[in-house]
Amino acid sequence: MRTRTSLLGLGFVSPALALLFAFFLMPVVLTTVFAFTNMSTATGITGGSHVITGNLLRDLGNAGIDNDVITALGEASFSVTSETLAAAADAGVEPRFLGEIEARLMGQNFEDARSFESALKSLPSRPTRIRELKLATEPFERSILNTRYASRADMEAAITSMAPDAPAETISTIAEASYTGWRWIDGGNFQTLLDRPETIRIVLNTVFYVAATLAFNVFVGLFLAITTFYLPKTGAGFFSVLWLLPRITPVVLYAVMWKWFTWDNGFLYVIAEQLGLPAFNYMKGSVPTAWATIILVNGFVGASFGMILFSGALRAIPIQQLWASEVDGASRWQQIRQIILPQLRWPILFVTSYQTLSLLSSYEQIWLTTNGGPGSTTTVWALEAFNTALNNYTGNLEYGMGAAMALILVAVGLVLSILYLRMFRFDELVNKPRIEF
Amino acid sequence: MTRNFSAWPIYALLGILSAPLAVMYLFLVIDTFTNAPPGSLIPNEFTFHHWRFLWDASVTGDVWGPTATTFLFATTMVVIVLAVSSTAGYAISRLNLPFRRFFLSGIMVMHAFPSVTLIIGVFLVLQFAGLYNTLIGVILVKASLMLPFGVWIMKGFYDQVPWEIEMAGVQDGASRFTVWRRLILPQVTPGLLSLGIFAFIDGWSEFMLPRILAPSANFQVLSTYLNVVSDPNSTTYNFNLFKSVGLFYTLPILVLFAVFQNRLMNIFGGGTKG
Amino acid sequence: MQVTLKDFTKTFDDMTVIDKMNLTVEDGEMLALLGPSGCGKSTTLFAICGIHRINGGQILFGTRDVSNVPSQKRNVGVVFQNYALYPHLTVSENIAFPLSVRGDDKAKIEREVRAIAELTHIEELLARRPAQLSGGQQQRVALARALVRKPDVLLLDEPLANLDAKLRLEMRSEIRRIQLETGITAILVTHDQVEAMSMCDRIAIMNKGEILQIATPTDMYRAPVNKFVAGFLGNPPIVMLEGKASGDGRFIVNGGAGLPLPSRLANIPGDTPLSLGVRPEHFGAAGASQVSGTITFVEPQGRETLFDVTLADGVVLRSIQPAREDVALGHKVAWPLDAEKLLAFDATGQAV
Ligand SMILES: Nc1ncnc2c1ncn2[C@@H]1O[C@H](COP(=O)(O)OP(=O)(O)OP(=O)(O)O)[C@@H](O)[C@H]1O
Numbered sequence A: 001m002r003t004r005t006s007l008l009g010l011g012f013v014s015p016a017l018a019l020l021f022a023f024f025l026m027p028v029v030l031t032t033v034f035a036f037t038n039m040s041t042a043t044g045i046t047g048g049s050h051v052i053t054g055n056l057l058r059d060l061g062n063a064g065i066d067n068d069v070i071t072a073l074g075e076a077s078f079s080v081t082s083e084t085l086a087a088a089a090d091a092g093v094e095p096r097f098l099g100e101i102e103a104r105l106m107g108q109n110f111e112d113a114r115s116f117e118s119a120l121k122s123l124p125s126r127p128t129r130i131r132e133l134k135l136a137t138e139p140f141e142r143s144i145l146n147t148r149y150a151s152r153a154d155m156e157a158a159i160t161s162m163a164p165d166a167p168a169e170t171i172s173t174i175a176e177a178s179y180t181g182w183r184w185i186d187g188g189n190f191q192t193l194l195d196r197p198e199t200i201r202i203v204l205n206t207v208f209y210v211a212a213t214l215a216f217n218v219f220v221g222l223f224l225a226i227t228t229f230y231l232p233k234t235g236a237g238f239f240s241v242l243w244l245l246p247r248i249t250p251v252v253l254y255a256v257m258w259k260w261f262t263w264d265n266g267f268l269y270v271i272a273e274q275l276g277l278p279a280f281n282y283m284k285g286s287v288p289t290a291w292a293t294i295i296l297v298n299g300f301v302g303a304s305f306g307m308i309l310f311s312g313a314l315r316a317i318p319i320q321q322l323w324a325s326e327v328d329g330a331s332r333w334q335q336i337r338q339i340i341l342p343q344l345r346w347p348i349l350f351v352t353s354y355q356t357l358s359l360l361s362s363y364e365q366i367w368l369t370t371n372g373g374p375g376s377t378t379t380v381w382a383l384e385a386f387n388t389a390l391n392n393y394t395g396n397l398e399y400g401m402g403a404a405m406a407l408i409l410v411a412v413g414l415v416l417s418i419l420y421l422r423m424f425r426f427d428e429l430v431n432k433p434r435i436e437f
Numbered sequence B: 001m002t003r004n005f006s007a008w009p010i011y012a013l014l015g016i017l018s019a020p021l022a023v024m025y026l027f028l029v030i031d032t033f034t035n036a037p038p039g040s041l042i043p044n045e046f047t048f049h050h051w052r053f054l055w056d057a058s059v060t061g062d063v064w065g066p067t068a069t070t071f072l073f074a075t076t077m078v079v080i081v082l083a084v085s086s087t088a089g090y091a092i093s094r095l096n097l098p099f100r101r102f103f104l105s106g107i108m109v110m111h112a113f114p115s116v117t118l119i120i121g122v123f124l125v126l127q128f129a130g131l132y133n134t135l136i137g138v139i140l141v142k143a144s145l146m147l148p149f150g151v152w153i154m155k156g157f158y159d160q161v162p163w164e165i166e167m168a169g170v171q172d173g174a175s176r177f178t179v180w181r182r183l184i185l186p187q188v189t190p191g192l193l194s195l196g197i198f199a200f201i202d203g204w205s206e207f208m209l210p211r212i213l214a215p216s217a218n219f220q221v222l223s224t225y226l227n228v229v230s231d232p233n234s235t236t237y238n239f240n241l242f243k244s245v246g247l248f249y250t251l252p253i254l255v256l257f258a259v260f261q262n263r264l265m266n267i268f269g270g271g272t273k274g
Numbered sequence C: 001m002q003v004t005l006k007d008f009t010k011t012f013d014d015m016t017v018i019d020k021m022n023l024t025v026e027d028g029e030m031l032a033l034l035g036p037s038g039c040g041k042s043t044t045l046f047a048i049c050g051i052h053r054i055n056g057g058q059i060l061f062g063t064r065d066v067s068n069v070p071s072q073k074r075n076v077g078v079v080f081q082n083y084a085l086y087p088h089l090t091v092s093e094n095i096a097f098p099l100s101v102r103g104d105d106k107a108k109i110e111r112e113v114r115a116i117a118e119l120t121h122i123e124e125l126l127a128r129r130p131a132q133l134s135g136g137q138q139q140r141v142a143l144a145r146a147l148v149r150k151p152d153v154l155l156l157d158e159p160l161a162n163l164d165a166k167l168r169l170e171m172r173s174e175i176r177r178i179q180l181e182t183g184i185t186a187i188l189v190t191h192d193q194v195e196a197m198s199m200c201d202r203i204a205i206m207n208k209g210e211i212l213q214i215a216t217p218t219d220m221y222r223a224p225v226n227k228f229v230a231g232f233l234g235n236p237p238i239v240m241l242e243g244k245a246s247g248d249g250r251f252i253v254n255g256g257a258g259l260p261l262p263s264r265l266a267n268i269p270g271d272t273p274l275s276l277g278v279r280p281e282h283f284g285a286a287g288a289s290q291v292s293g294t295i296t297f298v299e300p301q302g303r304e305t306l307f308d309v310t311l312a313d314g315v316v317l318r319s320i321q322p323a324r325e326d327v328a329l330g331h332k333v334a335w336p337l338d339a340e341k342l343l344a345f346d347a348t349g350q351a352v
């Protein structure tokens, strides 16, 4: 006997499934897929067209494509068709002259400007001035250079018409090279990352940032939990609210407050000035102070997570144990070492694991404060990935490269979160439904 | 608590450690109502001048439009999160589903998984779906990223409702949907309330998603508004003004926090912000 | 409505909890499912009301096969051990819930709720919430809610387990009264033999997923089919002696003097292994044979006194008698044994 699937259940989970599919699964898939492309602002996202530019022709020449073909593609030709006639009419060529061109030259092609001009000169109502004549030829010019073709077939047709003698293989190579959209570059992004000298620096930054902030979070969290545990209710309440404030303060305002605290003419600046200490913009002015700022900015938010979990675990310790130890004459320090800390092992492990993962991937606070500066001294991996793909002031956003960097974080994140799931046995929290109909 | 140890050394240590926070939040409030002479921190003048942005749009631009948008953003997202989490959480907690365990594990992994790393992928999804630069796109993303947490929390609340209530309802002739709607849902309203407030605060504070996924849209939320206004390199360089705008922006959150502090504590424990 | 289980089988994952159980509950009868913890009473109950699917066999209400009918359509009223009242609804809303789900109109609901509240004596509580009720009151509300839509069958899962001793006594008779007044077919799940014996027309006694015996309380007490049933019923419990038949109508423990066997067993061959069950009330009151020994334990219980008597060969018999103070610990006594009422079981535990 199998218990029947509940239709209501399917209906109830499907909205969640749809949203999670669209905004969790798809992003993972797309990050993975586009990590292997060179997608960027220049290539566009949804695909491209086919264009031959001067630069491309030069590159093709260097790549060994037959010079005749290159020359042919670089040349212009002139043809009289209904389209070019319409273009000429738009360009303001005199209608009577245009009528004659249509009547006599319709459907003809001219290899170069000179032959087309001489054909035009043979017409009765040609313009007298040579400059006007030259202007009139322009709309009839057909060049493959810098013309956009929607599909590859169109491009190939155009190349064939310009260079009829070119071998099919060459045409195909050129058409391929003329594609402006993103393309597969296999492990190219990862190779670039490996080759870049900054990569190792960013990795080291990330490791330092995570380790230092984590240490701050756990130790301060523990310290807060234990101290407030020993305080009377009102005192404990005051400090836990104070430390919770950064958690609920919107990150933008939180960053503003830190700026005020560390900026030129800010709080620390004024104090330092009055004490005769070096006063400068601590957030951006020097590497050590920038690091200190970042670690504190994140640490003051993160410490309350540990505080909450540890406090909960502390409250679960039977108070009799503490009384008993006091009766036995234990000092406070002994009480903490021998009774409290051993019981906090699992919460500490949990906070450490959980925050390792979230620190590894977080960059919001850094972005809003030092933004990786001065220089790129405080740039961490996640910030660099984000900047590469989405926040680049030069204007060329390298989505493919950013995705490759993010993919590494995604992989680490997945591995770690599955590991935690196992470690903390969260998956065993499922109970079988007890109503079987 | 135990009385055998004196409290003052603890107060001293805690005070030193908490000083930066205390200073920052104290001056956040003081600075919005006062002026201090240059090079000093001690105010010498009381003023409402820094709050004039509320009625004078020439100071920092209209603030009420972004306020309304932020409210719309946060409430819509809360509604989506509550609706989807309360149904999915119930299904996982109580109904016969294939792959139920797998689904729950997936939710747990997604909950622990740092969703910010997906931002590039999300950006691409919105591009392909044509939702880039739209409010609805940002709302959907924000709500979805909160879902694993919401479903997990709601599942926990449903787990606490006795099975017998559910069995009694079924026995009384009600369909599972009616049982959920009329008997179980009322038992988890505290959970819905906590989750709703948490989600509202989170949505109200959200900065990254609107900034990244709708950078050139024709709407602004307060976080992006404050970010533009409060650039210390800008011409309006004036921290008193920045703080006033910031405090105005944060006021609703502070009120919610003050009122619902105990409810939120539970949720923070399982919360996502590391 | 008659309820029939035919070859009812239930497994959880790979564990067969109930294997091919057969049971018939007659129309209007109150039947107790009695057994030790974990024997499958609740499982049986949940199968009848449609919370569990059955893995084999059939469940019939009258002649209707309801094996695959969901709970909602079975029209069974259930009272859960913890009452399962809806905490957010008032008492009257709780009772009205089954009716409003059915779509009855307001006036009718009002009327029915009043009527059932009168039957269960909770008229004054209608506006309260469950949290404001005592255990006994909650019990009555749960009963009222289970009965309000006039179910075909009423199921009660350990309804008295959460009450204190005095309330338990009161609710015992209340539930029985209400069952009799409504004439509903009822099944009571309990592990308390006193409850089962005092409230029900018949008892089905279960162990390890099997029904051992179905009988009226008196029949079952007088003639249990096996040792388990004999041991389960009766308080203070029966004393079970292991030994064998002597061949001349007596029972011998460990080669000692022995005790008389009932006359129906006079012809049992010698050396047959037997267990002899002696209920406390059959020793010390009346009977043909005298048994003498020393009082080694006395437990006054108010109206009655319980004695342990150790016989010469070391066998301990228990006796319950109207309170008496003329004998005390260490006294030698010779009391009558009602040999005809003794119970005897063979090596497999079956009654002989
Ligand atoms: N959902 C379930 N999954 C697995 N095993 C179960 C389940 N429900 C009950 N069992 C097992 O079935 C057996 C019978 O359980 P049941 O609840 O019917 O006992 P019971 O007679 O009602 O006991 P009690 O007097 O303690 O309520 C027990 O061994 C129990 O462990």
Ligand SMILES: [Mg+2]
Pocket: C041, C042, C043
């Ligand atoms: Mg049971």
